[in-house]
Amino acid sequence: MSTTNPLVEAFNQTAYPVIGHGKRNVSVLIEALEQIDPELDSDNYGSGEVIERFQAQIAQYLGKPSAVFFPSGTMAQQIALRIWCDRKGLKKVAYHPLSHLEIHEEQGLQELHQIESILLADKTRIIRLEDVVNLKEDVACVLLELPQREIGGQLPEYEELEAISSYCREKGIKLHLDGARLYETLPYYQKTAEEICSLFDSVYVSFYKGIGGIAGAMLAGDEEFTKESKVWKRRHGGDLISLYPYILSAEYYFNERKDKMGLYYEAAKELADFYRACRALEVRPQVPVSNMFHVHVPLPKSKLEPILISVYQDTEVGLTANLKENGEHACYYEVSLGDRYAKIPKAKLAQAMKLLDERTADVL
Amino acid sequence: MSTTNPLVEAFNQTAYPVIGHGKRNVSVLIEALEQIDPELDSDNYGSGEVIERFQAQIAQYLGKPSAVFFPSGTMAQQIALRIWCDRKGLKKVAYHPLSHLEIHEEQGLQELHQIESILLADKTRIIRLEDVVNLKEDVACVLLELPQREIGGQLPEYEELEAISSYCREKGIKLHLDGARLYETLPYYQKTAEEICSLFDSVYVSFYKGIGGIAGAMLAGDEEFTKESKVWKRRHGGDLISLYPYILSAEYYFNERKDKMGLYYEAAKELADFYRACRALEVRPQVPVSNMFHVHVPLPKSKLEPILISVYQDTEVGLTANLKENGEHACYYEVSLGDRYAKIPKAKLAQAMKLLDERTADVL
Incomplete structure (x- = not known):
């Protein structure tokens, strides 16, 4: 039942995962319940x-x-x-x-x-x-x-x-x-x-x-x-x-994050700039219009995966846990930004993007 | 949005509610999560x-x-x-x-x-x-x-x-x-x-x-x-x-209660005995075959309700929060037993059932 996907494992071991808010584990629920009166009726x-x-x-x-x-x-x-x-x-x-x-x-x-x-x-x-x-x-x-x-x-x-x-x-x-x-x-x-x-x-x-x-x-x-x-x-x-486990957590995180969408949007534009500087990579849309974009890579999944893992291991920065095939010779991944982005030292991120650029550029 | 049903309100104020395990409030979820590792993945x-x-x-x-x-x-x-x-x-x-x-x-x-x-x-x-x-x-x-x-x-x-x-x-x-x-x-x-x-x-x-x-x-x-x-x-x-809020609580209470069904069954038989001693009331099935039974009363809901409320107020014992009509002149309610039953002093329960008998018997 444990995951055997090496990209997911390498991503999960990074100190600085770039995408999303955080791990989807039980602490998400526990945090949302912390301020709730236990006597609140279902x-x-x-x-x-x-x-x-x-x-x-x-x-x-x-x-x-x-x-x-x-x-x-x-x-x-x-x-x-x-x-x-x-x-x-x-x-x-x-x-x-x-x-x-x-x-x-x-x-x-x-x-x-x-x-x-x-x-x-x-x-x-x-x-x-x-x-x-x-x-x-x-x-x-x-x-x-x-x-x-x-x-x-x-x-x-x-x-x-x-x-x-x-x-x-x-x-x-x-x-x-x-x-x-x-x-x-x-x-x-x-x-x-x-x-x-x-x-x-x-x-x-x-x-x-x-x-x-x-x-x-x-x-x-x-x-x-x-x-x-x-x-x-x-x-x-x-x-x-009873839907309250979902409702209470939705309410908590809605109030927590609804006003942070501007930050996530700015993060996406900044990170897309980094990605666009990678010679072999293409960003879609070129300039993000929300907190997300796709990174397209002219390499088969099997070739990009070890490159990403090496970047994660060398920099502690995790860029994605999930690649999608785009025909036999190309692949892409989704980048969707949340709370985590602001926690990454910019030098670390720059180093990761530089290595990614170097290690993917030789396909050109 | 608050309840305006007087029977529900009177039931909720009793010290000794008879049916079920407890209130359906957020503490049910909190208790189930107490021993869970917050790092457990969704x-x-x-x-x-x-x-x-x-x-x-x-x-x-x-x-x-x-x-x-x-x-x-x-x-x-x-x-x-x-x-x-x-x-x-x-x-x-x-x-x-x-x-x-x-x-x-x-x-x-x-x-x-x-x-x-x-x-x-x-x-x-x-x-x-x-x-x-x-x-x-x-x-x-x-x-x-x-x-x-x-x-x-x-x-x-x-x-x-x-x-x-x-x-x-x-x-x-x-x-x-x-x-x-x-x-x-x-x-x-x-x-x-x-x-x-x-x-x-x-x-x-x-x-x-x-x-x-x-x-x-x-x-x-x-x-x-x-x-x-x-x-x-x-x-x-x-x-x-993510279904884990339901799964973790289901797992917790399943392991907690699956071996208590015999107690709930015995409780139902005992309580049905009390009810059968009430002259105007009928129990279906006469002898329970699980933790539940119905109590049928040859009174319209509007007449039984104040009687029940008076019993709750005089004895602190809550028998039901919900009456169902059975035509114009009769009603019934479901009794389903769980953890709460064992906590009721038997003398209190006997007193409540005696009052219920007396206050419903005059319809005969």
């Missing part, structure tokens, strides 16, 4: 102070009339799309080919809800207004993910978002926000969550990406929408007798 | 030591090759039935009219899986062999709940269970166990969980009824079955990045 199948208070806080933050806590975004988003499809009497939605629904959910939307998905744009770029305008058939809902994670966290310009929103309203198409990393877009857009969410009919946000909680999600919209979502939450098996 | 989308270790323990306890942890029984059971239906190419199952699937899940099985349910027996009694034999159409699976909660926790005799199991195997019908309260049946049957589960093809158990954990369930069966169940778990939105 929530009870979606009711009770502990869940209602946090739902009200997030509804207000997102500028929506109502919000419902879910164990997962997978559950929340399928349900949002199902409700909009039922309203329109049309089981078709449109989203990006690298949407979470398309690649990480075992086709739950199709298998459980019989909803057909139409893919917008392609795997290399974000959805544009013209993709929506050029839809050849009507759909009940368009889902936009901000930022589009699987292509390095790219974002449309705000004006284009507004144009997509106006177009969808005009055409009677609901617009749903996959806001798994919504907070992380605010520093780039220079908007409040409420302003961005006003462009959407329904919004999902997560509590374990930039927020760094344990798990859990919120689905927000109008009262009728969230009321219906609770019925589907029960059908899905997500209306647990 | 599970990660169904993998990792914390989840695999507990799944292995429960699989062994139930005598099944494999077990999968789920956030809820609602999710686990729909998925079990879906798998058996897909295997047989027949979307029909049979269960009791008061099954959890029929009355507490907003028709998730029908809405998400398009599975038709055929109801066996009636709302007053448990499923018998003849109900299964007399099925007018073939089904993929029969679900039995042991004990049948909504009728006070009734059980068939073990020989009848064996006969139902043999019949289903002969006819190619899968038998699924809703074992939400399976542990609680062991003292009556004088069998191991493994012996009982050997009669079933798949088994669901819960960790927050008799076990008193926070939430969570396990689904057990053969390797192929549980492997498939993980795909559906992801589709349902139950394959969370």
Whole structure:
């Protein structure tokens, strides 16, 4: 049951891991509970102070009339799309080919809800207004993910978002926000969550990406929408007798980190500068628009892995624990920044990036 | 957001609440975490030591090759039935009219899986062999709940269970166990969980009824079955990045309470004796076969409620926090015993039951 991945092991042994907030271990929960009164009552199948208070806080933050806590975004988003499809009497939605629904959910939307998905744009770029305008058939809902994670966290310009929103309203198409990393877009857009969410009919946000909680999600919209979502939450098996371990930790880390997104964004831009100076490497997007980006390397995974391990061992800096293949001759990895970045001595980081540059440059 | 139910308030103020293990508050989680190493890694989308270790323990306890942890029984059971239906190419199952699937899940099985349910027996009694034999159409699976909660926790005799199991195997019908309260049946049957589960093809158990954990369930069966169940778990939105708050508390309270089911059973029999001595009250089943039973009262809820409150206030003993109507002129409540019962001075309890008898007897 122990990990046997040498890259993960080498990363876990570094003194200065670069990505994320910290280890995902039980201390995350223990810290969140430290200030909680042990006599605080559990929530009870979606009711009770502990869940209602946090739902009200997030509804207000997102500028929506109502919000419902879910164990997962997978559950929340399928349900949002199902409700909009039922309203329109049309089981078709449109989203990006690298949407979470398309690649990480075992086709739950199709298998459980019989909803057909139409893919917008392609795997290399974000959805544009013209993709929506050029839809050849009507759909009940368009889902936009901000930022589009699987292509390095790219974002449309705000004006284009507004144009997509106006177009969808005009055409009677609901617009749903996959806001798994919504907070992380605010520093780039220079908007409040409420302003961005006003462009959407329904919004999902997560509590374990930039927020760094344990798990859990919120689905927000109008009262009728969230009321219906609770019925589907029960059908899905997500209306647990107690969700408070997730709620209390989500609430704690939300309040802890929601105002730090600017720091993470600045960190991403700074680190991307380092990466762009590596001759063989490519950063996508070239200049980050959130706390994340991708590093593309023209080497097979099997060749990059020992180079990274040697850099970690020589500098104590851990750059990534997870490489993804991009065909046979290239690979890439995601860089997503949080609390850890500020703790790394800049000289250490510079040394690591210098070695990475030298050890990958000979492929050119 | 605060409770305004006077019966709940009066119950919560008693020094000696009779039912359950204790309050469902945050201390339940804190206690479970006290001995846990904060450095213990989170599970990660169904993998990792914390989840695999507990799944292995429960699989062994139930005598099944494999077990999968789920956030809820609602999710686990729909998925079990879906798998058996897909295997047989027949979307029909049979269960009791008061099954959890029929009355507490907003028709998730029908809405998400398009599975038709055929109801066996009636709302007053448990499923018998003849109900299964007399099925007018073939089904993929029969679900039995042991004990049948909504009728006070009734059980068939073990020989009848064996006969139902043999019949289903002969006819190619899968038998699924809703074992939400399976542990609680062991003292009556004088069998191991493994012996009982050997009669079933798949088994669901819960960790927050008799076990008193926070939430969570396990689904057990053969390797192929549980492997498939993980795909559906992801589709349902139950394959969370971290389930450890539920797993660690389930593990802790399972090990704490699994061998106390005999005490809870004896407590139920003793308390049922007290209740049977109340002239106006009826106990179902007359003699408990698990840690639970129902108390039926020939009074409308509105008349019983002030009587109960007066008993709580005069004796400091809390008998129930929740009455259910049974038509206009009668009501009933569930009694489910755990750790609290042993802490009540017998004289206090006797006094409470004497007052309850006196104050309800005048309806006769």
